[in-house]
Amino acid sequence: MHPAQVIQLPAPSLSGDLSMEAALSRRRSVRDYSDRPLQIREVAQLLWAAQGITEPRRGLRTTPSAGATFPLEIFVAAGNVNGLAAGLYRYRPLSHTLEFVIPGELRPALQRVSLNQPLVRQAPAVFIITALPERTEARYGGRAMRYVFMEVGHAAQNLNLQAIALGLGSVVVGAFHDADLTAVLNLPPGEIPLYVIPAGAPRQ
Numbered sequence: 001m002h003p004a005q006v007i008q009l010p011a012p013s014l015s016g017d018l019s020m021e022a023a024l025s026r027r028r029s030v031r032d033y034s035d036r037p038l039q040i041r042e043v044a045q046l047l048w049a050a051q052g053i054t055e056p057r058r059g060l061r062t063t064p065s066a067g068a069t070f071p072l073e074i075f076v077a078a079g080n081v082n083g084l085a086a087g088l089y090r091y092r093p094l095s096h097t098l099e100f101v102i103p104g105e106l107r108p109a110l111q112r113v114s115l116n117q118p119l120v121r122q123a124p125a126v127f128i129i130t131a132l133p134e135r136t137e138a139r140y141g142g143r144a145m146r147y148v149f150m151e152v153g154h155a156a157q158n159l160n161l162q163a164i165a166l167g168l169g170s171v172v173v174g175a176f177h178d179a180d181l182t183a184v185l186n187l188p189p190g191e192i193p194l195y196v197i198p199a200g201a202p203r204q
């Protein structure tokens with residue numbers, strides 16, 4: 001078996017021009033995207049906002065995690081991204097790298113499994129947050145699933161607000177067929193899809 005192709009991402013920026021208050025006041029679900037490609041730097045920043053490492057020693061992240069059990073994973077399906085071939089990539093927070101997992105254009109399949117919502121195909125990149133609940137169940141048992149659901153909300157909102165700060169837009173999509181999306185992403189047993197988040201430059 002060939003080792004998966006690994007792509008080192010540009011380091012995240014830790015400063016920006018927009019205040020938190022402005023980002024909060026401007027956040028709106030975007031369902032119409034321009035043709036402008038995303039830059040790999042923007043994709044890297046969005047991934048970092050959702051799950052990036054902010055304290056390497058303990059592996060702590062931008063998003064809180066119950067008992068630091070880190071059940072979440074984030075993927076990006078690149079469609080129109082400068083610097084990334086079309087395909088599905090898994091983000092590796094500790095190394096801030098992308099692992100190329102499925103080559104080719106996945107957005108039509110993602111649209112199909114997401115109740116055929118056109119915005120899923122139109123966005124230049126689609127982020128998908130999944131979870132391995134067993135990581136949190138090992139510590140919290142029957143209470144773990146609610147923690148996993150809470151945590152995905154934190155990660156998604158981080159991504160939403162980062163998109164605004166970059167002059168981009170996004171929308172959180174929860175309407176999809178679980179089994180079909182699991183198949184499109186080729187997820188291993190025990191890993192479940194939770195959110196589909198198309199992002200890109202809004203059409204003016």
Ligand SMILES: Cc1cc2nc3c(=O)[nH]c(=O)nc-3n(C[C@H](O)[C@H](O)[C@H](O)COP(=O)(O)O)c2cc1C
Nearest residue numbers: 027028029030031114117119171172173174175176
């Ligand atoms: C759990 C959840 C699931 C959602 N699923 C979808 C979806 O499948 N498609 C969509 O276009 N918007 C979806 N949304 C976005 C909401 O429709 C949107 O947040 C709401 O209309 C309020 O608009 P705003 O985000 O612009 O404030 C979802 C939002 C949440 C919180």
